[in-house]
Amino acid sequence: xxxxxxxxxxxxxxxxxxxxxxxxxxxxxxxxxxxxxxxxxxxxxxxxxxxxxxxxxxxxxxxxxxxxxxxxxxxxxxxxxxxxxxxxxxxxxxxxxxxxxxxxxxxxxxxxxxxxxxxxxxxxxxxxxxxxxxxxxxxxxxxxxxxxxxxxxxxxxxxxxxxxxxxxxxxxxxxxxxxxxxxxxxxxxxxxxxxxxxxxxxxxxxxxxxxxxxxxxxxxxxxxxxxxxxxxxxxxxxxxxxxxxxxxxxxxxxxxxxxxxxxxxxxxxxxxxxxxxxxxxxxx
Amino acid sequence: xxxxxxxxxxxxxxxxxxxxxxxxxxxxxxxxxxxxxxxxxxxxxxxxxxxxxxxxxxxxxxxxxxxxxxxxxxxxxxxxxxxxxxxxxxxxxxxxxxxxxxxxxxxxxxxxxxxxxxxxxxxxxxxxxxxxxxxxxxxxxxxxxxxxxxxxxxxxxxxxxxxxxxxxxxxxxxxxxxxxxxxxxxxxxxxxxxxxxxxxxxxxxxxxxxxxxxxxxxxxxxxxxxxxxxxxxxxxxxxxxxxxxxxxxxxxxxxxxxxxxxxxxxxxxxxxxxxxxxxxxxxxxxxxxxxxxxxxxxxxxxxxxxxxxxxxxxxxxxxxxxxxxxxxxxxxxxxxxxxxxxxxxxxxxxxxxxxxxxxxxxxxxxxxxxxxxxxxxxxxxxxxxxxxxxxxxxxxxxxxxxxxx
Numbered sequence: 001x002x003x004x005x006x007x008x009x010x011x012x013x014x015x016x017x018x019x020x021x022x023x024x025x026x027x028x029x030x031x032x033x034x035x036x037x038x039x040x041x042x043x044x045x046x047x048x049x050x051x052x053x054x055x056x057x058x059x060x061x062x063x064x065x066x067x068x069x070x071x072x073x074x075x076x077x078x079x080x081x082x083x084x085x086x087x088x089x090x091x092x093x094x095x096x097x098x099x100x101x102x103x104x105x106x107x108x109x110x111x112x113x114x115x116x117x118x119x120x121x122x123x124x125x126x127x128x129x130x131x132x133x134x135x136x137x138x139x140x141x142x143x144x145x146x147x148x149x150x151x152x153x154x155x156x157x158x159x160x161x162x163x164x165x166x167x168x169x170x171x172x173x174x175x176x177x178x179x180x181x182x183x184x185x186x187x188x189x190x191x192x193x194x195x196x197x198x199x200x201x202x203x204x205x206x207x208x209x210x211x212x213x214x215x216x217x218x219x220x221x222x223x224x225x226x227x228x229x230x231x232x233x234x235x236x237x238x239x240x241x242x243x244x245x246x247x248x249x250x251x252x253x254x255x256x257x258x259x260x261x262x263x264x265x266x267x268x269x270x271x272x273x274x275x276x277x278x279x280x281x282x283x284x
Numbered sequence: 285x286x287x288x289x290x291x292x293x294x295x296x297x298x299x300x301x302x303x304x305x306x307x308x309x310x311x312x313x314x315x316x317x318x319x320x321x322x323x324x325x326x327x328x329x330x331x332x333x334x335x336x337x338x339x340x341x342x343x344x345x346x347x348x349x350x351x352x353x354x355x356x357x358x359x360x361x362x363x364x365x366x367x368x369x370x371x372x373x374x375x376x377x378x379x380x381x382x383x384x385x386x387x388x389x390x391x392x393x394x395x396x397x398x399x400x401x402x403x404x405x406x407x408x409x410x411x412x413x414x415x416x417x418x419x420x421x422x423x424x425x426x427x428x429x430x431x432x433x434x435x436x437x438x439x440x441x442x443x444x445x446x447x448x449x450x451x452x453x454x455x456x457x458x459x460x461x462x463x464x465x466x467x468x469x470x471x472x473x474x475x476x477x478x479x480x481x482x483x484x485x486x487x488x489x490x491x492x493x494x495x496x497x498x499x500x501x502x503x504x505x506x507x508x509x510x511x512x513x514x515x516x517x518x519x520x521x522x523x524x525x526x527x528x529x530x531x532x533x534x535x536x537x538x539x540x541x542x543x544x545x546x547x548x549x550x551x552x553x554x555x556x557x558x559x560x561x562x563x564x565x566x567x568x569x570x571x572x573x574x575x576x577x578x579x580x581x582x583x584x585x586x587x588x589x590x591x592x593x594x595x596x597x598x599x600x601x602x603x604x605x606x607x608x609x610x611x612x613x614x615x616x617x618x619x620x621x622x623x624x625x626x627x628x629x630x631x632x633x634x635x636x637x638x639x640x641x642x643x644x645x646x647x648x649x650x651x652x653x654x655x656x657x658x659x660x661x662x663x664x665x666x667x668x669x670x671x672x673x674x675x676x677x678x679x680x681x682x683x684x685x686x687x688x689x
Contacts, residue, residue, distance in 0.1 A: 025517060025565035026338060175512040175671050195673050197665050207669060244673050245511075245522055252518035259568060 001031045002064055004055035012188075012239055015054060017247030018254065025255055034063040046072035050258045050267065053081050054237050056130065061085065073267050075257055076215045076236045083213065084236040087127045087155050094231055097212035099205055102157040102230050110144040113156055117141050120158060123232075127155040130235075157232065160225030169198065169206045169220040170243050173253040176206045179242030193242040202229055209234055216268060217253060288362050288388075290314045290381050291372035291402075292324065292350070298440030298455030300370040300402050302332045302345050303463070307477045310348040312362045314384065319447040324350035331454035333444075335566030342454070356387055363388020363397070368475040371412065372402040379415040386419030389429060396471040398430040402463070406490040409433040409469060430470035435483075435490050437462040441567040458564055464489045488544065495536035495591035496550055497558050499605065502587050503532040504562055505574035506611035509618070510662060512671030516574055517565040524675050529562070530555055532604040536591040542598025578612040579626035584644035588612060592651055606651060607675065610658035613638065618668040635659045 003015060019029050030048065035057050044066050051074045053064045061082055068078040076084075083089045091104045106127070107113060116122060117138060124147055126134040137159055138144060147154060165180040181193030198206070202222060209220055209231060219238030222229050240246040257267050287304045289296050292315035301311045315321050324330065324347055333342040351358050363369055363385060373381055378401065385399060399416075401408035409431040417426055440457035447453065461479030466486040474482070483489045501516070507528055508519025519525050537549025575581075582589055592605035613635055616626040630638040635656040636647040645652040666672045 021521070173512075173514065175669055177671075177673075197673075198670065203667075203670055248518060248521055249512065252514050255518070255565075256514045 001029060001052045002055050002060050003031055003033055004035055004057045004060060005033055012241065014239060014241075014247050014250070018251045021248060021251035022255060025251070027255065027258065034060040039063055039066075041066055044070055046070055049073070050075060050254070050261050052237075052254060053078065056081070056085055056235075056237070073261050075254065075267055076213075076217060077268065080213045080215050081236040084218070084234050085128055087125070087129075087233070088153070090234050091157075093212050094209060094234065097208055099208050099212065099231050100229060102160060102232065104158075105156045107154050107156070108152050110147050110154055113138070113144055113154065114141040116156070116158075117144075122156045123159045124154060124156045127153050160223060160228075160230055162223040162225055163227075164224070165193075167196075167202075167222045167224065168193065168238075168242065169202065169222055170238060170240050170246075171206055171210055171216065171218050171220075172240070172243070172246075172249045173256065174207070174210065174216045175249075176203050177240075177243045178202070181242065191239075191241045195242055195244060205229055205231065214268060217250075285309045285367045286348070286362075286365055287311045287368045287370065288314060288359075288366045289370045289372070290353070290384065291374075292317070292320045293372060294440035294443060294455055294457070295402050295436065295438075296370070296372035297330055297345070297443075298332055298457045299436060299438045299461070299463070300372055301330075301347065302455075303461055303478050303480075304368070304370065305345050305347070309367070309477075312348050312366075313350045314353050314359050314362070314381075315350060316353045318352055321350040321352050323447040323453065327452040330452045333454050333456045334459040335456060336459055336564055337566075339459075340566060341459070344452070353381065353384060356384065359384045360387035360391050364391035365394070366397065367395075368477070369397060369399045370402055371399065375403050375405045375408055375411065378403070378408065378412045382412060382415030383419045385412075386416045389416070389420065389424070389426070395473065396428045396430060398432070398470045398475055400432050400434050400463075400465055400470075400475075402434045402436060404434070404436050404490075404493070406433055406487055409466070428471065432466040432469040433486060433490070435464040435486065435493050437464075437493075439561065439567055439569065441569040441573070456567065458561060458567060460561075488548065491594075492540060492548065492550055494587050495540055495594065496533050496554070498587040499536045499591045499608070500529045500533040500555075500558055501562065501574055502581055502612070503529045503604065503608040505571045506578075506608050506615050507675065508571040509575055509615050510611045510666055510672045511675075514570055515565070516562055516569040516571060517567070519571055520559065520562040526559070528604050528607065528675060530559070532591075532608055533558065535595055535600065535602045535605050538600045539591055539595025539598055539602075542600050543594060575612070575615050578616045579624060579642050582609060582612050582626070582639070582643045589639075589643040589645065589651075596651055602651070603654070606654035607658050609639075609643070609655045610635075610662060613655070613659045614662050614666060620668075 022029050046067055051067055051072050053074050064074055064078040068074055088106055091101050095101050113122060121137055121139045124136050124138055166183045168179045168181055170177045178196045178198040179193040180196050182190055185191040206220055210216055210218060219235040220231055221233040222231055261267050285308055287309040289301045289311055292313050304311050313324055329344045329346045331342055332345050333340060401412050413431045437460040438457050440455055442456050443453050444456060445453040462481055463479050464481045464483045467482030504516050504519050507525045511522060513519040533555050540549040581587060588605050588609045592602045595602050613630060616624055617630055619627050626638060626642055629641050639645040639652050639655060640647050
C-alpha cells in the first residue's frame, strides 16, 4: 500500500481496516509511506504482487511511476492516477468520453477569463487541488486580479448552481454508490454523509467515467443543476466515506485484483485488449 | 487395494482420490476431458492444498494412471479389478457414465464392488444404480454389489494451474474429510477410506447438511451477491449478512427439530463451526460459484425452499430463508445472458410463476408471498452494478437522484 500519513485530525479508519481485513484473509501487506522514506531509484524493483496507490502525493505518484516502469502492477494504474490528479487531463478525458462536464478553460493569464464572465460566473480551482481547497467562484471580472495561479495555470469551469447537498459518487469494482454530504463538512460524521440511491442517468455517467479511464475503483464529485448532472472532479482513490462497509468492499475488490494478478490476468478487467486505457492514450 | 474414481473435477480429485490414496489405494482416474487425462498421465500425480485460516498443508497425491471415459475396455478392466469405485461427475451426468460401471461389473469375478456417488445428493445412488441396471442383462445379480450416496463436508473451491503447465495442477480445499455414506447400502468388505462415516440414516444426515450448512452457504452467496461482494469470505463479514445467515441456518435447524425431534438440527455450536468455514479466505470461493444454478437450488426439496417448507410444515415461520430465495431470483435475473431457464421464466411469468415452476410453491401460499414480496422490494433499488445498501429497508429512487430525506 503506497500511503500518505494523514494528520491526526483527519484520521480515517478506512485503510487500517482494509489492511487488517486483507491480512486476516492471508495476504501479506506492507504499508509504505513514500513521502517519509528514502527510496533508492537504482535499487527499485517490484517486490510485491500488487501495489495499491492510495496516496496522491507528488512523491507517491513519482515512486509509483518508477515502480510501473520497473514492471510493477499498480492499482489504480500509475498513469491513470496521474491523469486523475491533473484536472486538465482528467476533464478532457471525461469530455471526450461523452461525460457531462462544465465548460472548462485553461489559461496562464487571469485576464483571459474576463470575457467568459460576461456569460456567467466561473469556478476557478487549482488544477492539481484536492478536498475543495483553493476553489473560488468568480462572479465579477474584478475578482480575477486576486486569483493566484497554480504553477502558472488557471483552471476554470462554468459555474452551475448546485441543487441540495454535494453528491459524491463512489465506484468499487464497477459497483456504484452515492453519498450526500454537506459542504464544507466540519466533522467526521458530516463527512460520512448519507447514502442515497442514484438514478439510472447518474449511474450510467459514473460507469462511463470508469470506462474512460479503464478503472473500476474511483470517486466522482457530481453536481446537479437545473436537473442536469455535471461531473466536476474524479479521484483515483478517494476516502469512500459514507459507503456502507467501505473497508470490507475495498478489501474484497483488492483481494480479487490480487487474485487476478496471481492468475496471470490483467489487474483491471476494464483495460482494453492492448492493455492501454483511454487515459493513457490521452496522456501520451 | 485398487480404486477407480470416475470424474477428475474438484471433488473427484480434491477429495475422493486424495482420501483413497491416503488410505493406501492405488487410484485410476477416469475422465471425459482428454487434456486432464494427458496431464495426469504425464505427472502421475496432482497436488492438494488444504487450507484453514493461516494454516496450509499441501501434498502430492499419486495416481496409478488416468483413462479416457471413451476407452470402455480399459475402464471396464480397471473397474473389474477395483475394490471400490467413487463417482463424482454431477448428478445429471450419472446416466452418462453408468455404462462404464455396467461394463466393469460384467467382467468382474472378484468380491462384490462398492460404488459410492460423491454427489451430495440423497438420490444419487438410486439414480446411478437404476442407470447401471439399464445396461445389464435382466438376470444380472446387481444386489451383490453395494451402492451409496455420499454427504461430503469438504469444500474444494478451485483448481490452480493450467493443464499444459509443466507442474501438476493443485486442488484447493478445506481440511474436513468427513464423507457420510449409507452403511446399509454397501457390501462387505466395507471400504476403509479415511474420513468415511457409515450412517444408519443417510437421508437425515443429508437433510441436516442441506437445510443448515447448504442453506447458510446459499444465503451467504445470494445476499452477498445482492450487496455486491465477490467472495463468500467477504460477504460473511458484513454484519447484516452474517446475522441473516445465522438466522437462516437457525430456521433450518428449527424446521428439522420440529419434524424429527430435538437435537436433530445440530445446535448453536455447529453454526459457529460452519461460519468459520465460510470465513476461510484461502478457499477463495466466489459468490457466483456458490450461487450458480439458482434454478436447481430453488428446488422444492432443496436448501432454501426445501428447508423453509419443512419448517413451515412443523409450524416454524421463516423470514430469512424466503429472503435468501428472493435474492436467488435476483441472482438469476442478474445473469447477463438472461438465458437460464429460471431467468427466462422469471421474465415471462414473474416471481410467482417462476416459483411455481421451479420450487413447486403455491402462488397464493404464505411462503411464496414472502419470497415475491422480498423480490419486489429488492427490485426497487438493486441492480447488478448498484448493490443493495441494506437488506431490511430500501431508499426509493427519485428523479433528482436523491433519496428522500
